[in-house]
Amino acid sequence: SAYKDLNRVSSSSRNSNFRKKRQRNNRVCCSKVNVSFKRLCENLDKMAQFGFENDIHSILKLDMPITNAPMARWQRKASSSNASALNGLSPGKSANVSLSTTKTPSKTPGKTKKQTPSKMGGDRFIPTRNSKQMDVASFLLTKENETVDTNEQNATSENQKAMSMSLNGYNIEEAKILHLGGKPLNAPEGYQNNLKVLYSQGATPASVKKTRYISSTPDRILDAPELHLNLLDWSSCNVLAVALHNCVYLLDASQGEITLLMKLEHEEDYICSLSWTKEGSYLAIGTSDCQTQLWDVYTQKHLRSMASHTSRVVSLSWNDHVLSSGSRSGHIHHHDVRVANHHIATLTGHSQEVCGLQWSPDGRYLASGGNDNMVYVWPRVQDGPANQAVRCWSEHQGAVKALAWCPWQPNILASGGGTSDRHIRIWNVNSGSCISSLDTQSQISSLVFAPNYKELVSAHGYAHNNVVIWKYPSLTRVAELNGHEDRVLSLILSPDFSTIATVAGDETIRIWKSFELDPIKKKAKERLAKSTSGAIHQSIR
Numbered sequence: 001s002a003y004k005d006l007n008r009v010s011s012s013s014r015n016s017n018f019r020k021k022r023q024r025n026n027r028v029c030c031s032k033v034n035v036s037f038k039r040l041c042e043n044l045d046k047m048a049q050f051g052f053e054n055d056i057h058s059i060l061k062l063d064m065p066i067t068n069a070p071m072a073r074w075q076r077k078a079s080s081s082n083a084s085a086l087n088g089l090s091p092g093k094s095a096n097v098s099l100s101t102t103k104t105p106s107k108t109p110g111k112t113k114k115q116t117p118s119k120m121g122g123d124r125f126i127p128t129r130n131s132k133q134m135d136v137a138s139f140l141l142t143k144e145n146e147t148v149d150t151n152e153q154n155a156t157s158e159n160q161k162a163m164s165m166s167l168n169g170y171n172i173e174e175a176k177i178l179h180l181g182g183k184p185l186n187a188p189e190g191y192q193n194n195l196k197v198l199y200s201q202g203a204t205p206a207s208v209k210k211t212r213y214i215s216s217t218p219d220r221i222l223d224a225p226e227l228h229l230n231l232l233d234w235s236s237c238n239v240l241a242v243a244l245h246n247c248v249y250l251l252d253a254s255q256g257e258i259t260l261l262m263k264l265e266h267e268e269d270y271i272c273s274l275s276w277t278k279e280g281s282y283l284a285i286g287t288s289d290c291q292t293q294l295w296d297v298y299t300q301k302h303l304r305s306m307a308s309h310t311s312r313v314v315s316l317s318w319n320d321h322v323l324s325s326g327s328r329s330g331h332i333h334h335h336d337v338r339v340a341n342h343h344i345a346t347l348t349g350h351s352q353e354v355c356g357l358q359w360s361p362d363g364r365y366l367a368s369g370g371n372d373n374m375v376y377v378w379p380r381v382q383d384g385p386a387n388q389a390v391r392c393w394s395e396h397q398g399a400v401k402a403l404a405w406c407p408w409q410p411n412i413l414a415s416g417g418g419t420s421d422r423h424i425r426i427w428n429v430n431s432g433s434c435i436s437s438l439d440t441q442s443q444i445s446s447l448v449f450a451p452n453y454k455e456l457v458s459a460h461g462y463a464h465n466n467v468v469i470w471k472y473p474s475l476t477r478v479a480e481l482n483g484h485e486d487r488v489l490s491l492i493l494s495p496d497f498s499t500i501a502t503v504a505g506d507e508t509i510r511i512w513k514s515f516e517l518d519p520i521k522k523k524a525k526e527r528l529a530k531s532t533s534g535a536i537h538q539s540i541r
Helices: 002-060 073-088 134-144 150-168 194-200 519-531
Strands: 220-223 232-234 239-244 247-252 258-263 271-276 282-287 291-296 301-307 313-319 322-327 332-336 343-347 354-359 365-370 375-379 391-393 400-405 412-417 423-428 433-439 444-450 455-460 467-471 476-481 488-493 500-504 508-512
Touching (some): 232 271, 232 488, 239 271, 291 313, 313 354, 313 365, 322 354, 322 365, 354 400, 365 412, 375 412, 400 455, 444 488
Parallel strands (some): 400 444
Antiparallel strands (some): 220 508, 271 282, 291 301, 313 322, 322 332, 354 365, 365 375, 365 400, 375 391, 400 412, 444 455, 455 467, 467 476, 488 500, 500 508
16 A cells, blocks of 8 residues: 555656646747747738838839820820821832831932921920809809709799899809910920920911901091080980080081080089980080089070089989989989979088999999099989998099999999099999909099990090000900090990090090991891880970
């Protein structure tokens, strides 16, 4: 039994030693495996990083040839030209073609065709494009992704169009995203590329647009001594009224006849302003003795005199039966010429002389400009408080005498500043914003819109003393009319919108035929005018 106990102890000790040795071996193996696994992971990371760097390097290296990309355009052209050249050779001659680089020329050197050198791989030269209305373009592009009910869209389309015309001056659905204007730019100097012919080639004769001829000399020149202020107006019956000191003359533009309409009683008084009614039957005359006279030009009779101002009447404008007058005191009076008590309202916004006055074509607003550098827009009497202005702008730095409403956009007003300002500013009356502004570098005495070609005409004093035609709404210069030797005082448009008359300090009246329509367009416009004619005439009591 002792022997058995000894054997049992020795075997248990051996087993424990074996287990300890095996555990120690396992720990060593595990540590070695861990070290090997760590080294393997580090090597894999290094290899992955190296491969990633190689990929990035190959991507960024753009000068390497692209093997899987489609053939470039210049390569297709070169291959097609080589194929056509090989096809043009006869079979007998193709076998004798020399493969050497030197070849005797087959033609006379002087008769060889010059080829434009090309730079392989050069991209096209794209000129700069002038962006227009990019905010509208962004709105339209985002609007395409929206789902709109057809019934709701049809119900609101007309209202949206009317609102767009009123606020923006154009239909937003017809707005241009990009506008390319002027001649295409030339490629930079030294740039060699066959594709630049797309931009430098001139238009074919069939696609050249005909441009009208604008004469730089006046059609007629008339003497006009002793001129004052707003002394020129053209009636719808093609009669030109001219004020010379204390007399008013009527010039029949179609017949060329000149008639003396009236003369003031006192020699020291003078005429300050003229304005025809819409029908062209009656003429309003503002004088230096604070009166406004009404005359019937057909019977040459003085109908009435309206005295309400305390100083000279320097500006006049008609709106149906209401005559508005501006005086040196800064007040504007509304006169209803149908009634005995003619003075119906007074506007007291200006602090100095009201030298510009103009009703809008639709009769909703009256624009006034003064020597206080202010521009006011007033509502008609029945639309609200008579003495409360709708708009008031003080951006001009000089007297504002030049005012003009756009005939095809009744909410657009153009104003021009004097010598200290020299700017033409275009206003949106509905929004109250200044759409555009242009420095003319000269005093602006008068403005008028020409509907035949949708242009704006400005008359200038110091320092240019000329007349300039601008394209609207870009305000790019179309032509200059020079000839006056002193500042141009006033500018008026003929009833057919084809001719302008200017009067200047050199005591001359010049008539310019600058907006004549093509014969085909003129006949179409006359037919349209006849179909829509039917004016309502009201007598003046």
